[in-house]
Amino acid sequence: MADQATLNTAGAASAASSGSRSGPSGKRPRPIFSTRNIVLYGTLTLAAIYYLIPLYVMVVTSLKTMPEIRMGNIFSPPVEITFEPWVKAWAQACTGLNCDGLSRGFYNSVRITVPSVIISILIASINGYALANWRFKGMETFFTVLVVGAFIPYQVMIYPIVIVLRELGIYGTLSGLIIVHTIFGMPILTLLFRNYFASLPEELFKAARVDGAGFWNIYFRIMLPMSLPIFVVAMIIQITGIWNDFLFGVVFTRPEYYPMTVQLNNIVNSVQGVKEYNVNMAATILTGLVPLIVYFVSGKLFVRGIAAGAVKG
Amino acid sequence: MTDYQVARRPNTLFRNLNSKIASIPMIVTAMVVFLGGTVWTVFYSFTNSKLLPRTTFVGFDQYERLWASERWIVSIQNLAIFGVFALIFSFVIGFVLAAFMDQKIRLENVFRTIFLYPFALSFIVTGLVWQWLLNPDFGVQHVVRSLGWVGFTFNPLYTQSIVIYGILIAALWQGTGLVMVLMLAGLRGIDEDIWKASRVDGIPMVKTYLLIIIPMMRPVFITTLVIVASGIVKVYDLVVAQTSGGPGIASEVPAKYVYDYMFQAQNLGQGFAASTMMLITISIIIIPWAYLEFGGKKRG
């Protein structure tokens, strides 16, 4: 009973994590070789194999030479490991006249992703906070439109956005692209933040108001420090989305800002005679590396944050 | 009659001013970009705009042409098939994996990471990998045949009738991990007493899931539905990367129709008409639900 306050005030963070702390809510463990365990681990292992095969094939292929790929079986390990495709994908593959591989896009991707992630999360979190705690008339309507916006295919919106950016005079600039990422990240992120902030005890917010804290003070001094898990979720979603984006990166910027995915597209689509599958696979892994690392590092926080933000209606 | 001084309600415009200022990005995005862009799109769908938007109205011509187009019909059918199967499979697989993960298993972190990592990869990458895996000359078919199973045929990407399932396989590979995580989070949020109660009552585990747990997870299902469904409607990159809509037009999807006609065919009017049809369909399904879910709901 006394613990209820911890759950309430320490926020959904601990509520969610209590799952992983005190173990799942399922049944108690049983002997290792029970039928149940065999079915359980068997299924999970089979599923894991299905999920891992593509990664395995990618890695193995990227380490083979082209003749070996042509002759062999995609699942067989490389006879002779070569890192040539990786070098080529990173530094030598050509697009038109530029033969510096993915490396030229890497810095651009960082340059696009970092500010886009920060700005989009900041804006979405403030919106979510306003939606959860500072409602005003009509606000829900805007939010409904925003959520419906999550369903609009990006392709449909390209032309109107070209016009908006042109009118703002920021077409082709980095800030233009950052704005575009912020706009399209907004629906899902705002939804997540709104749900998360709504799941925090409302009395905390009221107490802060009685204490004289206003909109920004409550946001920065009360809400932000309590919201690590949901920020991690938002960060992961945005880093993944923005880093992997191809369409906006290529449509709304100019070549000097092209992200890594544009280089990836160029490498896999610039066929010089035969498709160099090994280089393609190496390039693919290299491009996916940043979001993959983010996942491996913060996967646990991701689940915790999801539990805190997405699940509460 | 009141015998006290009445304080007038302050100008409502300035009430809660900070919140309004803070919501400007959301309002602008919702109104200018999403709503404005939609209205703009609908408006120009009644014109014969080609490469550039122009206001020569042609009534419903674009729509007539759209619905006479075999490719559009195929696109819609594909989206329907893809959508239904993607929803069913991702929910079923995601839930089953989550339920298994929730059994106090060892190596939970390892399994979770394995199921989730594809989500970190873009659709382009997913499409490429699966195009490669399903390629009849290198991939699964080739491997099985070289194991001595000569008659084995599994060539979805170059077979019209099943190409959409080839795309489905890749989509599920990429997306079920996230569904699993969402479901797992939902399962972890279920009160442990529920499990105790169902055990005391002797309800079998599967029944407990079906009759008790799943109905309790409504909010999770809704969030998941939003995320999965919005992904389905938008499916484009995966198709482009895997099949480019082929063979023929067998794996075309509406978003690709929009893009191709807007930019490749330089027929904005036609692209906008297709966009409008998509937007209308989305609106009919989503708006009433979204309004119920998010509108007018009060706390406290």
Place this chain on the structure above:
Amino acid sequence: MNSSVSVKDLTLKFGAVTVLDKLNLDIKDGEFLVLLGSSGCGKSTLLNCIAGLLEPTDGQIFIKDRNVTWEEPKDRGIGMVFQSYALYPQMTVEKNLSFGLRIAGMDKAEIDKRVARASEILQIGPLLQRKPAALSGGQRQRVAIGRALVRDVDVFLFDEPLSNLDAKLRSELRVEIKRLHQNLKNTMIYVTHDQIEALTLADRIAIMRGGLIQQLDDPMTIYNEPKNLYVAGFIGSPAMNFFKGEITTADGRPAFATNGVTFMLDGYKAKGPLRPGTKAILGLRPEHISVDGPETADTHQAVVEIEEPMGADNLIWLKHAGQSMSVRIGGSRRYNPGAQVKLAYDMSVASLFDAESELRI
């Protein structure tokens, strides 16, 4: 006007739902007022309106004769204590206490002084450097009260502050709050659904239902002379016994007839004439019925159904006039089920309500 808090014609609607309906309330300076009601009666809503956490649809709110209807909570001179304590989890107790003062930009020395004073009053000095998660429920509630205390305000608002505590702690803190009120002499508005808290703490109790105040009186008046059927039924545990019937006369004296049983109304302080034939409801508190006492003309016979010994008291349930009724007797007197008892009534503390308007007659 010497009222500390005054609410005039306050109305609050959420869409089509009216939560508060033209509500008026005056609270005197230094008064301890309890808003009592079951959940959904609008008591917390009213408190939130007074605090400025909800915007009224219509009406005015005055604190210390100042119209604060549209003021920010912080400018109203109020402190508030919440049911869930609402302590900021990431801050230490000291930071929690001083947060509001720091926001207001008060100077450091003054903040320290006030925090020290509050922690002395509430005896939470040793806890100052802890985070809320490391505190027990009772300690948390003390800190929450301390947070209101440091603000040095005229009006304290309590929103069911003891509901999350176990019974023992609850009665301890109840006493402490009473002591605090006696020492500080601030105006306090206290929302609860617990009638014991209300009866023990309040100078006056406002019983609310459906967004309206049913009765606003000192605890004893509420208890003995409930204004209407609802209040009568709400206050008192076990609840008042009610009999449906009509007013008659017997032997030329006013009486109440129900189901073939007649209660003589001798001694009942009626507000007006008791017209025979009026459909009415008679309310008798369990403790106002005597069992097997001295014989009178109006003694009734009844059969014991169940006995509930509660230590100091003993509650017996009887079948009478076709319905179940409870009677409180001394803890040492025991009856077995089936026992025949004789009942007598003290009509001077009984309540009689009009069956239609449900108002006290």
Place this chain on the structure above:
Amino acid sequence: MNIRSLAAALAASVTLSFGAAQATDLEVTHWWTSGGEAAAVAELAKAFNATGNKWVDGAIAGSGGTARPIMVSRITGGDPMGATQFNHGRQAEELVQSGLMQNLDEVAAKGKWKEIIRPASLLASCTIDGHIYCAPVNIHSWQWLWLSNDAFKKAGVDVPKNWDEFVKAAPALEKAGIIPLAVGGQPWQAAGAFDVLMVAIAGKDTFHKVFKDKDAKVAAGPEIAKVFKAADDARRMSKGSNVQDWNQATNLVITGKAGGQIMGDWAQGEFAVAGKVAGKDYTCLPGLGVNPIISTGGDAFYFPKLKDADKSKAQAALAETLLAPATQVAFNLKKGSLPVRGDVDLAAANDCMKKGLDILAKGNVIESTDQLLSADSQKQKEDLFSQFFADPSITPEAAQKKFAEIISKAD
């Protein structure tokens, strides 16, 4: 030539020309990213850098379908590149009409484009309302059948000399495990192959009637029915190609896995990069060996209006460079296309190019469908033929009906 070393050489030349004070960076976008194409672009860049300016390469891979939307968005979005490739024809028409493109009249007059560019239709495609808006750089013709000599040797049949012989040889190829006709999955390949069949089988006049006059009756008529019959053959022969990109299909021919491919002369670049020799390793049949006519589509550069005067100057310099005789020779040799000016010496041209030049000199030319049809009609045609080639259940008759419908509504 090795592209990497070429790029290095380029980089060096850029550093050298950096000394020249007025070096202006000019971003040029294009979709030439295959081996042969990239080598050809390098020639253009080299020539342009030699003028003291700097070619900033903005290649976007994935052929015109991917690249064009990006180019158009950038121009309409107000952040145009310095110059951009389009297929000359009607792709940029509206951009010009909206006043977004630079008028090249001056450069054209100075370089006497009207006199040197042949056929005249090329310049006509660049001319809108009497002004010239683009610089054609090459002539690409679609009407070629590329055959792998090895494949036919392996199948034990002679290398065919025309379409009919090719169709007859198909069973032998199939028996030898060779795909007779390689057709990639990209929709434009199927549509292009059909156009080629039409010129070869139905002839120039019918082609013009259908695509220039948009005569739906002819499109539904018996001449075109014959073409659909041939397309049906082609469809049967292409079964099992299982590739997407055109140059992967070409690669099937280069490696002898496929007997032939109907593809434009740009395929030649791939043969060259692979070190194959025309006549010895592969055979080319213009007009499918039936009707030696070539279409004169191709690529042209457009120059969006820029605010910066220096850049405008650089644009003029680029336009001039593109049509300089030396550039034309160097570029087209690499690209496998024909130069747009008749007065240059292509002594180094190989067997196939010479055949092309010959036909061009005789004036056996037609306009390309890019010039005759709007992108919209082209796209509908692509949809139809990619479907037709992929789905054997569509009869030639049904497809012809749909084709006639498209033509009747074409613009």
